[in-house]
Structure formats: structure tokens, C-alpha cells
Amino acid sequence: xxxxxxxxxxxxxxDYDAIVIGSGPGGEGAAMKLAKGGLRVAVVxxxxxxxxxxxxxxxxxxxxxxxxxxxxIELKNNTLFARHYQVKESFTFADALQHSEQVISKxxxxxxxxxxxxxxxxxxxxxxxxxxxxLVIKNKEGSLEQISAKDIIIATGSRxxxxxxxxxxxxxxxxxxxxxxxxxxxxxxxxxxAGVVGCExxxxxRGLGVKTDLIxxxxxxxxxxxxxxxxxxxxxxRNSGIILRHNEAYEKVTSIENSVVLEFKSGKxxxxxxxxxxxxxxxxxxxxxxxxxxxxxxQRGQLEINQHYQTQVKNIYAIGDVIGYPxxxxxxxxxxxxxxxxxxxxxxxxxxxxxIPTGIYTIPEISSVGKTEQMLxxxxxxxxxxxxxxxxxxxxxxxxxxxxxxxxxxxxxxxEILGIHCFGERAAEIIHIGQAIMEQKxxxxxxxxxxxxxxxxxxxxxxxxxxxxxGLNRLF
Ligand code: FAD
Numbered sequence: 515x516x517x518x519x520x521x522x523x524x525x526x527x528x529d530y531d532a533i534v535i536g537s538g539p540g541g542e543g544a545a546m547k548l549a550k551g552g553l554r555v556a557v558v559x560x561x562x563x564x565x566x567x568x569x570x571x572x573x574x575x576x577x578x579x580x581x582x583x584x585x586x587i588e589l590k591n592n593t594l595f596a597r598h599y600q601v602k603e604s605f606t607f608a609d610a611l612q613h614s615e616q617v618i619s620k621x622x623x624x625x626x627x628x629x630x631x632x633x634x635x636x637x638x639x640x641x642x643x644x645x646x647x648x649l650v651i652k653n654k655e656g657s658l659e660q661i662s663a664k665d666i667i668i669a670t671g672s673r674x675x676x677x678x679x680x681x682x683x684x685x686x687x688x689x690x691x692x693x694x695x696x697x698x699x700x701x702x703x704x705x706x707x708a709g710v711v712g713c714e715x716x717x718x719x720r721g722l723g724v725k726t727d728l729i730x731x732x733x734x735x736x737x738x739x740x741x742x743x744x745x746x747x748x749x750x751x752r753n754s755g756i757i758l759r760h761n762e763a764y765e766k767v768t769s770i771e772n773s774v775v776l777e778f779k780s781g782k783x784x785x786x787x788x789x790x791x792x793x794x795x796x797x798x799x800x801x802x803x804x805x806x807x808x809x810x811x812x813q814r815g816q817l818e819i820n821q822h823y824q825t826q827v828k829n830i831y832a833i834g835d836v837i838g839y840p841x842x843x844x845x846x847x848x849x850x851x852x853x854x855x856x857x858x859x860x861x862x863x864x865x866x867x868x869x870i871p872t873g874i875y876t877i878p879e880i881s882s883v884g885k886t887e888q889m890l891x892x893x894x895x896x897x898x899x900x901x902x903x904x905x906x907x908x909x910x911x912x913x914x915x916x917x918x919x920x921x922x923x924x925x926x927x928x929x930e931i932l933g934i935h936c937f938g939e940r941a942a943e944i945i946h947i948g949q950a951i952m953e954q955k956x957x958x959x960x961x962x963x964x965x966x967x968x969x970x971x972x973x974x975x976x977x978x979x980x981x982x983x984x985g986l987n988r989l990f
Contacts, residue, residue, distance in 0.1 A: 523648060523662040530556045530663040532857055533649060534850075535641045535802070538566020539843040540834025541669035542625060543850025549632035551858040556661060557629065558651055560640040563622045564629065567671045567835075568843045571691040574621055576714055578614035579607075580875050583721035586610075587877065592914060606699040607722060614694075637661065642803040646827050665829045665857045668817065669850060670802065672835035675794035675814075684769035686788040690715070693790050700724055700787035704776055706764065707793030708735055710874050713747070715790055717877035720756050727757045727784060729776075731793065734760065736874065740886035740935045742921065747937075750878055750917065797836040814838065822862035823853040831857070840870055871949055873942035878917050881945040884933035884952060887923060896926040900961060900985020904938050907980070908972035915939040920977040922948065922961055922985055929960040929986075940974055947975050961985055
């Protein structure tokens with residue numbers, strides 16, 4: 515696609531004030547803010563619908579799948595209904611996917627209306643640079659269109675990493691995108707890579723009754739988490755029947771007819787109906803013709819930026835997964851808005867919040883914000899711990915969701931909240947109560963808030979009061 519003739523547009527003749535490449539959360543956040551700021555904005559999207567990897571292959575389908583599976587588990591285990599209602603004999607991955615498809619189409623319809631309402635022009639096709647102000651767009655039919663703007667934001671996201679020695683064309687080797695086309699119910703699956711995506715899919719497949727082996731290349735699950743949360747996840751995974759293998763690396767992957775065989779450097783061998791390879795991601799930069807503007811991505815396809823999300827070319831910005839950490843939809847959206855703010859005001863005071871919360875939609879769910887016990891110990895910060903077990907909460911007992919806990923870490927002297935770690939149903943929602951207090955300035959961010967306020971009863975939020983009392987009682 516590069517090598518398109520450059521018509522070199524004069525600034526007064528730019529087609530737009532800003533062009534955003536990619537319509538995921540990063541691109542949408544940027545485009546909406548720019549359009550609301552009164553600029554003429556275009557968004558280029560190479561897929562046939564807007565929404566990005568987030569809507570079509572990542573966050574939305576995986577969370578919808580997870581919800582269907584956790585409902586299935588709940589129904590099977592609910593003593594009240596299990597006797598009276600029967601779940602379809604073999605509820606499959608394909609059945610669970612139906613719910614995802616409905617959510618995706620609702621999301622696409624809603625998000626499309628944002629672009630329409632805000633007069634953002636949508637161009638469908640693949641964009642590549644001609645120069646720092648001009649893009650060429652190749653649409654599905656192969657025709658080329660050239661558009662120009664003063665500023666350009668790259669929000670092209672990332673894709674699953676494919677090691678060259680694994681044949682992803684085999685009909686039983688999948689990545690986290692292609693797994694959504696799985697149209698048969700495997701009896702067993704190997705998931706290679708125990709990061710967030712691997713762990714979430716392990717929960718989904720195990721919940722559907724598939725024998726699941728989860729291969730971790732590291733020595734513990736999700737090592738960025740507080741060790742207690744990571745240990746709890748390992749325990750519940752093992753308890754649900756997931757076979758966990760740590761510190762493994764594959765030597766060879768062979769697809770044979772209806773199965774796939776993995777040989778490991780440790781000498782182990784594994785055979786399964788299919789493999790989900792979920793180990794690493796690559797930024798979508800290779801088809802942008804970055805050479806034309808003098809930019810170069812690193813070996814993971816990611817772009818380097820400054821604190822204003824500017825690349826080394828001042829009018830070209832990059833946001834979202836294409837710049838790497840934290841690679842979350844939530845952060846991508848905010849990064850888009852911050853980059854747009856810089857373009858609108860030529861100021862760069864806005865920053866992402868320091869403590870970005872983590873939501874991990876495994877079964878059970880995990881969420882945390884702030885520091886872990888390991889960090890505080892290493893930094894020699896004198897902290898105390900307040901805990902609440904979900905099994906002791908009236909709301910948990912009513913819901914029948916007794917697995918889980920909330921842990922608040924706070925400074926022994928100032929009582930400032932330093933970290934919150936939650937494990938169990940709705941953890942990703944529960945965490946935001948604590949986050950809101952933690953973010954308060956001055957003395958308003960102490961654990962005492964939770965004992966000096968009145969909570970609805972019975973609620974999961976009450977865990978904060980229980981944990982705060984527990985923690986404060988430990989002080990002497
Ligand atoms: P994307 O959403 O990937 O969008 C990029 C868009 O750019 C795509 O539509 C692509 O087609 C388009 N594009 C690429 N190249 C071009 C080009 N040359 N021209 C035109 N268009 C182009 N995050 C969370 O916060 N919570 C979660 O629970 C969560 N779960 C996840 C589960 C899975 C299985 C995966 C894979 C990811 C998950 N994520 C989650 C991460 C989240 O999906 C990403 O961080 C987010 O999508 C990044 O947004 P983005 O805007 O940078 O890119």
C-alpha cells in the first residue's frame with residue numbers, strides 16, 4: 515500500500531484538523547473529545563465495523579462469554595433451582611458465544627451513533643502514512659483514498675503474538691482472536707500462556723466442563739498481583755480441576771488430525787483436542803508505513819511516546835495498546851482523551867491516574883488498586899491489613915457467592931489507604947468504592963472513612979466496613 519504518490523497538501527487545505535487511526539476505546543475516546551472540542555475529525559477503521567479489538571475480539575466477547583459460563587455454574591450449583599430446571603445437556607462454547615454476539619451488535623450500534631451525532635467522518639479501510647500529515651486508505655475493494663490533517667493519532671491496537679514455529683493455520687491451533695470461531699466442543703484444551711487472557715479463558719473452558727491445562731511460563735500466576743490474590747486464584751483453579759503447570763516453555767507444537775501435541779523443554783508432553791496460544795501481543799504498526807514519517811516501532815511493534823502521547827514526530831500521537839503498558843481498554847480510552855486534550859489546548863497537564871485499577875474476570879474474579887503487600891514490605895512502609903471474608907457477609911450468603919475476600923492495606927500511623935485487593939464475585943465493581951476514597955486528597959483517604967459511614971445493608975460494600983474494623987482493631 516505505501517509508495518502512493520504524495521500530493522503534499524498545504525496546511526490551509528488539510529481535509530481535517532485531526533485524523534484518528536483505529537476505532538477501539540483509544541480511538542473513540544480521542545475522536546469524541548476532539549469533535550466535542552469543535553475540530554473536524556475523521557476516524558479510519560480497517561475492520562468492517564467500529565469498536566476495535568476491544569469490542570470484536572477482546573474485552574466484550576471474553577466478558578460476555580465469562581458471564582454466560584458463570585451463570586451456567588451458578589444454575590448447576592444452585593440447590594433451589596437445580597432440581598427443577600435442567601440446563602441443556604451439552605451447553606457448548608458456541609452456545610455461550612450467542613450472548614457475546616448480541617452484546618457486540620448492541621455495542622456497535624450504540625458506538626456508531628456517537629460518531630454520527632458528533633459529525634465524525636468514518637473511513638473504512640486500512641490506513642498507511644504518506645507523510646506526517648497525509649494518509650492513504652485502502653478499502654476492501656482495493657481502491658485508494660488520500661486524506662490529510664494537521665494532527666494524526668495512531669490508535670491501531672495490538673494483535674496476538676504468533677511465534678513463527680507454530681502453525682496457526684492448523685484447524686486446532688487458536689489465538690485469543692480466532693478462538694471465537696471455535697465451532698466444536700473440545701473435550702480438552704491446552705492454554706499456553708497464563709497471563710490475564712490465558713487465565714480468563716481457562717475459567718471459561720473449565721466452566722463449560724472442558725478438561726483444561728494451563729501452561730505458565732513463569733513461576734506463579736499473574737505475578738503482578740498481591741501474592742495472596744495470586745495464591746487464591748491458583749487454589750481455586752486447581753480446585754475447579756484446571757491443571758496448572760508453572761515454569762514451562764514449549765519446544766515443539768505439532769498438529770495431527772484432530773489433536774495437537776506439545777513437547778516441552780522440560781521433557782513433558784501434552785496432547786489435547788486444541789491449543790489456545792495466549793502468550794504475548796504485538797502492536798499493529800507493521801502496515802502503517804512508519805518509514806514515511808521517520809518513525810520506528812520496537813520489536814514488539816510498539817511506539818515510544820512522551821508524557822503527552824506524542825511520538826518523535828510532533829503532530830503524530832499514539833495511544834492504547836500500540837504503546838504497550840497497561841494495555842487495557844479502560845486506560846486506552848483515557849489516553850485518547852488526554853492526547854485529544856493536548857491537541858485542543860496545546861497543553862499537557864492531564865495525566866492518567868497513578869493507580870490504575872486491575873480487573874481480572876477469572877472465575878472467581880479479582881480486582882485491585884494501589885500497592886501490594888510485597889511492594890510495601892520491600893519499600894519498608896509500615897502497613898496494617900484489614901480483611902473481610904465474603905462468607906461472613908449477609909449479602910454473600912443470600913447470593914450464594916461465599917468465595918472471596920476484601921483486603922485493605924493502610925499505613926499504621928496515618929491510616930492512609932495504600933492498596934485494596936478483592937477476590938470473588940463482582941470484585942471489579944467492589945474495588946471502585948475503595949478506589950474513590952483512596953483517590954481523595956488530604957486526610958479524606960484514610961481507612962476510617964469506612965467505619966464512620968453508613969452502608970446499605972445487606973450489601974457487598976459492607977465488606978469495607980468489616981475489613982476496616984478488622985484492620986483498625988489490629989493497631990496497638
Ligand atoms: P483496539 O481496541 O485493538 O482497536 C484498534 C483498532 O484499530 C482495530 O479496530 C483495528 O482494526 C484498527 N486498525 C489497526 N490497524 C489499522 C490501520 N492500519 N488502519 C485502520 N485501522 C486500523 N481490557 C480491559 O480494560 N478490560 C478487560 O476485561 C479486557 N479483556 C480483554 C480480553 C481479551 C481476550 C483481550 C485480547 C484483551 C482484553 N483487554 C481488556 C484489553 C483491551 O481489549 C485493549 O487494551 C483495548 O482494546 C485497546 O484499545 P485500543 O483502542 O488501543 O485498540
